[in-house]
Amino acid sequence: MTMATKHEIVGEFREQYYQGDKEKKSEILDHLEVVTRLKRKSLIKRFRLLQTRRSFWQDGRGRPEYYGADVTAALKEVYVISRGLCAERLKPIVPEYVGILIRTHDWKHREETTGKLLSMSLGTMKDRIASFGRTKAGGGRSLTKPSDLKEIIPIRRGPWDNPPPGKGEIDTVAHCGGTLFGNFAYTVQYTDVAAIWTLLGAQMNKGQEATRQTIAKMRSRLPFPLAGLDPDSGSEFVNWHVKNWCDENGIELTRIRPYHKNDHGRIEQKNYTNVRKLTGYIRIETGARLEILQKIYSVYELYVNHFLPSQKCLEKKRVGSKYQKVYDEPKTAYQRVLEHPGIKTEVKEKLRLEHAKLNPKTLQQKIDALRTELFRGAKM
Numbered sequence: 550m551t552m553a554t555k556h557e558i559v560g561e562f563r564e565q566y567y568q569g570d571k572e573k574k575s576e577i578l579d580h581l582e583v584v585t586r587l588k589r590k591s592l593i594k595r596f597r598l599l600q601t602r603r604s605f606w607q608d609g610r611g612r613p614e615y616y617g618a619d620v621t622a623a624l625k626e627v628y629v630i631s632r633g634l635c636a637e638r639l640k641p642i643v644p645e646y647v648g649i650l651i652r653t654h655d656w657k658h659r660e661e662t663t664g665k666l667l668s669m670s671l672g673t674m675k676d677r678i679a680s681f682g683r684t685k686a687g688g689g690r691s692l693t694k695p696s697d698l699k700e701i702i703p704i705r706r707g708p709w710d711n712p713p714p715g716k717g718e719i720d721t722v723a724h725c726g727g728t729l730f731g732n733f734a735y736t737v738q739y740t741d742v743a744a745i746w747t748l749l750g751a752q753m754n755k756g757q758e759a760t761r762q763t764i765a766k767m768r769s770r771l772p773f774p775l776a777g778l779d780p781d782s783g784s785e786f787v788n789w790h791v792k793n794w795c796d797e798n799g800i801e802l803t804r805i806r807p808y809h810k811n812d813h814g815r816i817e818q819k820n821y822t823n824v825r826k827l828t829g830y831i832r833i834e835t836g837a838r839l840e841i842l843q844k845i846y847s848v849y850e851l852y853v854n855h856f857l858p859s860q861k862c863l864e865k866k867r868v869g870s871k872y873q874k875v876y877d878e879p880k881t882a883y884q885r886v887l888e889h890p891g892i893k894t895e896v897k898e899k900l901r902l903e904h905a906k907l908n909p910k911t912l913q914q915k916i917d918a919l920r921t922e923l924f925r926g927a928k929m
Contacts, residue, residue, distance in 0.1 A: 555585045559595050566596050616673060620665045623658045624677055627666075630913045631857060632826070633681075636674040638858045638879040643667065646856070646909055655910050699782050702792065705803040705812070709742045713891050715776030716801070717741040718816035719764070721755055721785055722824045724842075726832025726929050734833035734842060735785075736824050737763045739771075739778075740815050744889060745859050746771065746882040747823060749846040751839055755785035761794050768798075770850070772886060772896050777801035781813060823853060827920070831927035838923060845919045848912055854882040856909040 559581065566577050581592050627646050631639055644667055650656035656663070669677075709716075722736040735755045739748040748770060750763040768775045778795065780786035782804055795802040805812035827849065833839055858879035865874050880888075883904055887897050 555587060556595075558585055559592065560599065563596065563599050567600070616665055616669060616677070619658065619662045620669070621677055623662050623666045624669070624674065625681060626658075628678060628681060630909050632852075632913065632916075634857060636671055636678050638860065639678070640669075640671050640674055641879045642856065642858045642881065649908050650910055653908050653911075655908070699787055699804070699807075702787055702802055702804050704806055705779055706806070712742050713776065714741060714743045714746075714773045714886070714889060715771070716743070717746075717777070717779065718813050719778050719780045719786065720813060720816045720820060721760075721783060722820050723755075724828060724831065724833040726830065728832075732834055734839050736828070736842075736846075737767070738816060738819060738824060739764075739767055740819055741771075741882075742815065744773075744882050744885045744892075745815075745861065746886065747819065747850065747853050749823065749850055751833075751842040751846060753836070753839055755783070757785060757788040757790040760785040761790045764791065765794070772900060773892050775800055777803065779803045779805065779813075781805050781810075782807050823849070827916075828923065831924060831929060833923075833927075838927070841919055841923045845916060845923065848915045848919070851903075851907060852909065852912040852916065855904055855907055856881060856912070858884075 562577050562581065566574055569577065578589055578592055581587065582589055585592070587595075627643055628634070628639065630646060631642065634642075647656060647663060647667065651663075658666075717740050719737065719739045722738065724734045724736065726733070732754055734751055734753050737750045737752065737760060740746070748767040750767050752759045752763050764778070775798075778786070778791075778800060780802075785791075787804060792802060794800075810817050827845065828842065833842060858881050860876040860879050863875045863877050865872055867873075883900060886892055886900060
């Protein structure tokens with residue numbers, strides 16, 4: 550029984566207690582001692598307090614609430630702008646989000662509320678975020694098929710060993726809805742291993758030449774030179790169109806072991822966070838809807854690389870029957886590029902100028918508007 554319930558029970562006997570004689574009051578106190586398990590003196594004190602008040606008293610015991618509803622509302626605004634980052638990744642980026650929103654006059658919260666938000670601990674942030682709603686999506690299907698070139702393109706074995714910027718994992722995601730028949734769109738996603746820089750492209754079907762063209766466009770948007778691609782054994786990547794193009798441009802082409810998706814841990818996880826959470830499982834089969842998807846990715850690339858921190862696994866060790874992973878501090882891909890000694894200074898300066906013009910709230914609003922247009926009338 551909670552204290553609030555006990556208060557209500559005491560309140561129900563208020564009038565009877567005030568109007569009763571000594572024996573009646575004693576009888577009421579005996580009854581309440583059994584029901585509420587409160588001490589007799591405590592019950593008498595509560596009845597005396599109720600004589601001077603029209604409603605139930607507020608229990609003033611315990612630590613007063615520090616992070617009120619205003620701080621929770623401010624946290625939720627940042628949480629929504631980040632598209633639902635976990636507390637570990639959200640906490641280090643909150644000061645930058647708030648600073649940009651204050652600069653652009655989009656931050657409407659009081660100075661006291663802002664100070665509390667910036668000083669909020671990771672544990673408190675976890676508790677508050679746990680109460681926010683999350684969107685769940687259904688499952689999908691794998692469309693990877695083997696290719697004749699699998700004997701020529703070498704298999705990358707083992708984990709990445711601190712490669713230089715420009716080497717990354719690449720994969721496709723199908724937007725087929727509930728059926729594989731007919732024409733439908735695919736998303737091609739690249740994730741750099743060193744800088745966690747993400748590139749996204751959309752195309753109709755997964756034709757070999759179409760995939761090569763998508764990769765060429767993504768290469769032109771990468772801040773640093775593309776040095777290596779590591780796909781699975783899907784025919785959209787393991788073909789002569791892509792192989793010859795990589796050879797001509799000095800790009801190393803490897804592939805993961807068949808049926809070992811753990812070798813593609815980075816890209817497989819990002820296929821959900823960057824594609825499925827963004828586009829869902831709708832069917833995209835028209836040129837108009839494909840164009841909207843391409844517009845979304847042009848905005849989302851800026852958003853995810855400049856304002857969504859990620860963590861890299863530094864160490865994985867076995868402790869008893871379980872594995873323990875050690876991660877680095879959450880950083881955005883933009884921050885990792887600025888800190889990497891192997892990337893040219895002029896590239897970093899160009900990114901700084903671009904970053905100064907960006908606003909995460911504006912980008913998030915553009916993404917939401919385009920997603921609404923994408924989902925309008927869509928098939929599953």
